[in-house]
Amino acid sequence: MKIRPMFAGDLDAVLANESTAYDFPWTRGVFADCLKVGNQCWVLERDGEVLGHAIVTIGAGEAHLLNVCVRASAQGRGLGRELVMHALEKAFEAGADALFLEVRPSNHVAGRLYESMGFDEVGVRKNYYPARIGHEDARVLVLDLERFFAGRNASRS
Numbered sequence: 661m662k663i664r665p666m667f668a669g670d671l672d673a674v675l676a677n678e679s680t681a682y683d684f685p686w687t688r689g690v691f692a693d694c695l696k697v698g699n700q701c702w703v704l705e706r707d708g709e710v711l712g713h714a715i716v717t718i719g720a721g722e723a724h725l726l727n728v729c730v731r732a733s734a735q736g737r738g739l740g741r742e743l744v745m746h747a748l749e750k751a752f753e754a755g756a757d758a759l760f761l762e763v764r765p766s767n768h769v770a771g772r773l774y775e776s777m778g779f780d781e782v783g784v785r786k787n788y789y790p791a792r793i794g795h796e797d798a799r800v801l802v803l804d805l806e807r808f809f810a811g812r813n814a815s816r817s
């Protein structure tokens with residue numbers, strides 16, 4: 661298993677995985693824009709097969725996890741945690757002090773993952789996500805990277 665940068669040639673696999681995992685998957689154009697603007701775009705690969713992805717944007721000392729996704733058939737085996745950990749490490753190495761993300765209140769799997777890693781809820785964005793009927797709020801979570809990596813063997817550039 662390895663996590664490596666995403667390339668344009670990965671987008672077919674990324675979109676296929678995305679559509680197994682989300683009711684409202686991102687489009688090819690959104691991923692292409694993320695690659696174009698230089699966001700950190702990662703894929704998790706096992707035996708040459710792309711099983712998941714994570715997208716992080718960094719600015720003004722803050723990182724934002726825009727997307728983390730594991731193909732439905734590969735979920736529940738620790739890959740999502742590996743991807744989030746990788747995103748935290750790379751954001752910290754790039755100089756971010758905190759990593760923010762949004763999550764649906766109904767997404768208990770992701771919520772439990774983030775809480776188990778020490779994320780704190782710092783706000784709610786009303787009607788942030790499309791839902792099957794209307795919209796759903798977003799919980800805004802943050803992890804203090806300085807504190808998270810204190811005592812761990814991580815270095816910053």
Ligand SMILES: CC(C)(COP(=O)(O)OP(=O)(O)OC[C@H]1O[C@@H](n2cnc3c(N)ncnc32)[C@H](O)[C@@H]1OP(=O)(O)O)[C@@H](O)C(=O)NCCC(=O)NCCS
Nearest residue numbers: 681728729730735736737738739740741763769770772773
């Ligand atoms: C959220 C997601 C990335 C997690 O990836 P995963 O590979 O399934 O998760 P992992 O196997 O690494 O498990 C990590 C933690 O998630 C939680 N979790 C995983 N499966 C769970 C389940 N079926 N029920 C409850 N909690 C669960 C647990 O806290 C678990 O930690 P533990 O194994 O130490 O108990 C993945 O489920 C996914 O792609 N979901 C759809 C897309 C999505 O919701 N992305 C996040 C948007 S904010």
